Amino acid sequence: MLLLTCPCCGVTAEETEFAPGGEAHLTRHGPGSDDDAFESYMFNRKNVMGVHFERWRHAYGCGKWFIAARCTVTLEVFGTYPAQTTEPPPGIVEKIKAKRPEWEGYK
């Protein structure tokens, strides 16, 4: 059972209070984009074995989206941050690097 903290309302709760929303920081490619870009945005996923950035929604709380940094091998949650960002904030990146020195950084 994951414990997540919603950065929007500050509540810490079990995963049943939240809804998972898949890989975070995708750049949307819509009409007019080429096939490769669209396929990569719409279907292909990193499916990381290790440090993963993913969207969650505080479904049974404030209802807002946020992003969690989590290890898919140990289920450790490194931290959460608001969804209004295109890449992980430096604070989270440092925290992960301290715990996973071998991590190659966000790509």
Added chain:
Amino acid sequence: MKRYSAFAIAREALRQHRGWTEAWPSPAPRDRYDVVIVGAGGHGLATAYYLGKNHGITNVAVIDKGWLGGGNTGRNTTIIRSNYLQDPSAAIYEKSRALYETLSQDLNYNIMFSPRGVMMLAQTEHEKRGYLRTERANALQGVDTRFISPAEVKKLVPIINLDGPRYPVLGALWQARAGTARHDAVAWGYARACAAMGMHVIENCAVTGVEAVGGQVTAVNTTRGTIGCKKLGIVVAGHSGKLAEMAGFRLPVESVALQALVSEPIKPCMDVVVMANTVHGYMSQSDKGEMVIGGGADGYNNYTQRGSWHHIEETVRALCETFPMIARLKMLRQWGGIVDMTGDRSPIISKTPLSGCFINCGWGTGGFKAIPGSGWAMADLMAKGESPLAGAFSMYRFREGRFIDESVAAGVAH
């Protein structure tokens, strides 16, 4: 390799069983093979088997990072059925089900195929309409299914509670020729048959890299050295993303945990498989008497082979309503497997951007039933470059918009 038979058992009984030899050898890897298959689960082993049997290609190694069948092939709830909706699915799942019927004889290994019948309960009006549609589609595809009434359901499953209250049983999609088989035996039987053709099944050998020259695969790096190959088959289920990364491409696949559990053994009480897709639960009784229960998959990426507790709670709560008598059963074991999910809930059997490298994955929550048919199709594809069964399941179907939408047929994990 000596054949198994009733006569062999009698002969060995007379000499204190000292004449049995190992079921398959454990060879050291050679420097190179014509074909290397990564992943000794059912799909990888079946691919190797049909490469030998149907195409005469036997200079083959199947390598696995763990022990043979230790992935999802040894972790599933063994349901075999072919009542899917779309034509390409019906073709490959029905081929597979048909191959299962004679697989014990073909492999000279008892895989305990039990065509006991599988029913999928309709518990909402919406679901009922969906299954009536599947019944018609199956009739056109030559798959023998029938929509049965609540009274027929009760006759086949006396322990069921038809009247809800939350989810009354409105009927069921019934496939009498569907059933179960012994999962480990499927892996072991294929491995033994592969070894008998001279192939190498190599355990405890993890692939750590893929080598290529000029866009053509040449070798794999493993924890037991580099192994050269002309063709490479990646058949690693939940680890497909990792292997694809080594081979330099990305997949429309995400890995999540799926769980199952079994109860203490009880006397025979249910001789068919019952799936309740609306409430995300399904159940059958094993030959040992345990009730085998499966539920839904987690919603987030996971490689831990453990799932979330609340999924079990939801599954069991729903099944207790439909089968009140299981409410006081003790559960003995619970486990998880990492399943490879695609967006349209259909598998990928495909060429890849790397020449000579093929991939078979995306079976998600329901690939045990497909092992023989999938191996057959993958072997065609690797030997001849094309396969009528595999054609529609190319990994390029997503960008081309040719989905094979089975989110209804595969609505629950099975």
